[in-house]
Amino acid sequence: MMIVYFAVLMLLPLYAQRKVKSTYKKYSQVQSTSNMTGAEVARRILDMNGLENVRVEPVAGVLSDHYDPTDRVVRLSESNFYEASVAGTAVAAHEVGHAIQHKESYNFLTVRSKLVPAATISSNASWIFIMIGMIASWQPLMLIGIILLAIGVVFQLVTLPVEFDASKRAMNQIVELGIIRNEEEASARKVLNAAAMTYVAAAATAVMELARLLLMYTGMGNNRED
Known part of the structure; x- marks a missing residue:
């Protein structure tokens, strides 16, 4: 059972990454x-939505768009910034979708932004507490680590509606404006769905890992009672 669990934990993110890269590569070659x-x-799209003050800049890397x-800047990887492709159109529109969310104070984006500092700190510190708690068989320390890890899981879950909504806005914009x-x-849509799959995979693996640790934690308590 554990072999299956770890296989899923490792293969799901790898599959999602491979899917987004292959889909992006395919449609980045379609003019x-x-x-x-x-x-x-x-x-x-920015100008049509009253966001003339948001800049658009190139950034190094592949799929480094954000x-x-x-700074109120849409940064596009150089290939997407300079080239005209179906993939580049979808990705650019998606990132602008986040700018529109920001302008409209989209609830989930606001929550995610507030979670960023806590999620960054907790994700780095959680495993320190968890590992020490496991090695020392000290439940309170492990519980602290699990709580910190749970903050990161909440962040991953909140990210899902943010990304799905940005993709929905992207499709609406490029269709309504006659860009595609x-x-x-x-x-x-295939490009956007493949990108969304990476966030789904990240959230799923995070939830699975949290569930496994909770089972280990309760198991530690049962062993102490025995």
Whole structure:
């Protein structure tokens, strides 16, 4: 049973990463009929949504695209920024979706932003407490680690609606503004769905690991009672 558990824990994220990379690679080679680069797509959607003050900048790396709410910048990987592809269009629109969420104070985005500091600290510290608690068979220490880990799990779960909503906004924008044609909708949706799968996999593995540790924790308590 444990072999199956660890196999799923390891293979699910790997499958999700492979899926997003292969899908992105495929549709990054498909020229968009609008011939708009990712930068142009992002700029047009931003301007149409009253976000003229949000900049669009290139950033090094592959699939390094993100929206920075602090500096109010949509950063696109160089290939997406400079090239006109179906994948680049979908990714650029998705990141602008986050900028629109920020403007509208989308509830889940607000919650996730507030969780970032706690999740960063807890994810780094949780396993220290868990490992020491397991080695020393000290339940209170392990419980602290599990609570810290749970904060990270909550962050992962809150991330899901944020990403799904950004993708929904992205599709609505590129369709309504005529940036993609009907035959391109399915391709753009495949890119966004593959990207979303990485977040689903991360959340699923986090929940599974938390559940396993909770079972270990209760098992420690039962052993002490025996």
